[in-house]
Amino acid sequence: MSFPAPEIARGFTGEACPARFNLARYCLARAAAETPAKTALIVISDAEAPIDAAEHWTYGELDEAVRRIAAGLFAEGFRPGERLMIRMPNTSDYALLFFGAIAAGLVPLPSSSMLTEAEADFLLTDSHAAAVAVSGELAVHAGKARVIDDVMLKRLKAHPPLGDYADTEANDPAFLVYTSGTSGRPKGVLHAQRSAWGRRPMYQGWYGIGPADVVLHAGAFNWTYTLGVGLQDPWANGATTVLYIGPKDVHVWPRLLERTRATLFAAVPTLYRQILKYCDLASHDLSALRHGLTAGEALSPALLRHWREETGKNLYEALGMSECSTYISTGPSMEIRAGSPGKPQPGRCIAVLPVDGDTEPLPTGETGMLAVHRSDPGLMLGYWQRPGDESEVYRGEWFIGGDLASFDEDGYLWYHGRADDVMNAMGYRVSPAEVEAALSDHPGIAEVAVTEMHVRDDVTVIAAFVVPKGGKQPDKASILAHAEERLAAYKRPREIVFVESLPRTANGKIMRRTLAAK
Known part of the structure; x- marks a missing residue:
């Protein structure tokens, strides 16, 4: 049954992003000023060792370290707007370089440590990166790009800190990520400084996050899911984030949840499924966990039901894409309808458009192309050096990501797959x-x-x-x-x-x- 198309405010209705805006400052400066001694980051390499033995960073220390790297990059001759590729394992240095580059107005390119050398070489060449930060075991043919090795990184971290973060505009480039496209050639998605502001609808529309939360994320930094949910959002809200960099044995996650007293856990459905299959959750104290967060692939009703039965906790799902992160979700303040990823987050302007190219939203109950209004502050600046690709995804005032969906009469979205052949592998588009x-x-x-x-x-x-x-x-x-x-x-x-x-x-x-x- 179809109902009339829902009333849509043609544009993002959330609070407008300030004209002058720096992503790194937004995430770190306020908490560093108000609660400098509070723990911002815990890095754990051994899940069995005492938590006190783990690497701890306060907000004051994190803020200073990021500004040290920003100043060091300037001292080494790097300039705002240049790309800096990061090819390192998931460590605190990875996070410091990412935010330090943005603090200096450079554009970091986070990449996966799982990429082969040839795949990494393509990203370096395509992005025209001025430098690549590498660890010893991850090779890359740097070409004309400078190499930030352990020696230079140590020098950057020791530099006197920059007095303030770069005075960037909201629409200035902040970071570049690569995703798969239908052509088979990875393409760069260039995000603006305002992308962090565009995440604000998630805070209560998905997480219910606050300063008292401890967030454990199971992903890697090359993924916007981890960069956002694991770092940007906890820090923007003065919370604590936990990073685990040890062997990825599935049994480690319940132990970490118990020992860190994590209140929020973020992972892909595949990992939740593995935890339920291989771990004895009854033997762990998960009383601190308020709920789990899931994105990257569809959450099946069976998995949701099984998790609830075993833990007594909810899983809140979100639907998004590399070009805009998440914009549809369930959350603590709403009912979960198993099989639906939820509703548009507060302030978002989301519609379902006809497949044939029309720009008028379809009635409730009809399936079409899921679209985000181009005024959304979380939407990308564009595809890196691919203007032809951009023409294929914009339809008037709408961005079309390639997902087929419909809305029901209560505003819940129902996902009907991809309109193209792009696959979903462990949450990655391939x-x-x-x-x-x-x-x-x-x-x-x-x-x-x-x-x-x-x-x-x-x-x-x-x-x-x-x-x-x-x-x-x-x-x-x-x-x-x-x-x-x-x-x-x-x-x-x-x-x-x-x-x-x-x-x-x-x-x-x-x-x-x-x-x-x-």
């Missing part, structure tokens, strides 16, 4: 074309198509459908090894399926959804 390109030069492969395949009702994996060369099936292990050399772990296929031919349309386009249904 282009099938990128994976296909990496596999296609295997000597035993004539043709290959990649898509998501269900292995259980609520679990999908990346699968490669291979047409063998010369009719002789290659060894599956050799294909997986080939992928390992060329692709980050989360992009690699988990299943190899041999087929005689690939289904195609009359125009020759591979019908990936047909393959997935086999």
Whole structure:
């Protein structure tokens, strides 16, 4: 049944971002001034060691360290607007460099430590980064870019601090992240300083966060989910964030929740599912945990029900994208409807538009393209050096992210998948074309198509459908090894399926959804 389209205020209705705005100052300066001795960051490398033995940073120390790095970058000759790629493990140095670069008006590019050397080289080249910060074990061909190694980083951290954060405008570039596109070539998403202000609707619309909270996030810093939920938002609210950098054994998370007295836990549904499967939650004291946060992939009703039964706690889901972070969510002040990621956060202007290109929102109950109004302060500045890609995602006053959805009569959104072939792997968007390109030069492969395949009702994996060369099936292990050399772990296929031919349309386009249904 359809109802008239809901009344939509054509534009973001939240508080306007100040014209002069620096993301790093917004996240750190207030708490550093008001509660300088309060713990802002706890870095744990050994889940069994006493918490007192972990690395602790107060707001005062964090603020000063970030301004030291900003001043050090200037002293080394870097200038505002230059890109600084970060290719390091998840450590406090990663966070300090990210915020220090923004404090200086530079544009950090956080990258994943899981990327292969070739993948990292592409980001460095495409971004025209002036420098790359690397740890010893993560190689990269720097080319003309300067290398910030451990020696230079130590020098940056020892520099007298900058007197104040860069006096940037709200629309000045703040950071650059890369995401997969349908073309198979990763593209840079350039975010403005105002992106942190654009996260304000999440504070109560998703988290219910306050200064007393302790936030444990299970993700990595190359992901906007972690940069935002794990660092920016806790610090902007004067809360404490916990970073775990030890071995990622699933059993560690209940122990950390108990020992840190975390009040909020953020992860992808896959990790919650693994915790329920392998951990004895009844043996851990989770009384401090108020609720869990989940994003990156759909939260199934079965997983939500199982988590509630085992912990007595809720999971609040959010839906978003690299170009705008999250904008639809459930939260403590609203009812959860299992299977729905929730409602638009307060102040957001969200609509469902016709697939065919019209700009008028569809009636309630009809499925179309999920759209965010371009006035949203969390929306990206644009795609890095890809104006052609931008023309494909803007439709009048709306940004179209590629998701199909509908609203019900109570304002809850129901997700109906992607309109394109982009896959979701452990919360990361992955282009099938990128994976296909990496596999296609295997000597035993004539043709290959990649898509998501269900292995259980609520679990999908990346699968490669291979047409063998010369009719002789290659060894599956050799294909997986080939992928390992060329692709980050989360992009690699988990299943190899041999087929005689690939289904195609009359125009020759591979019908990936047909393959997935086999």
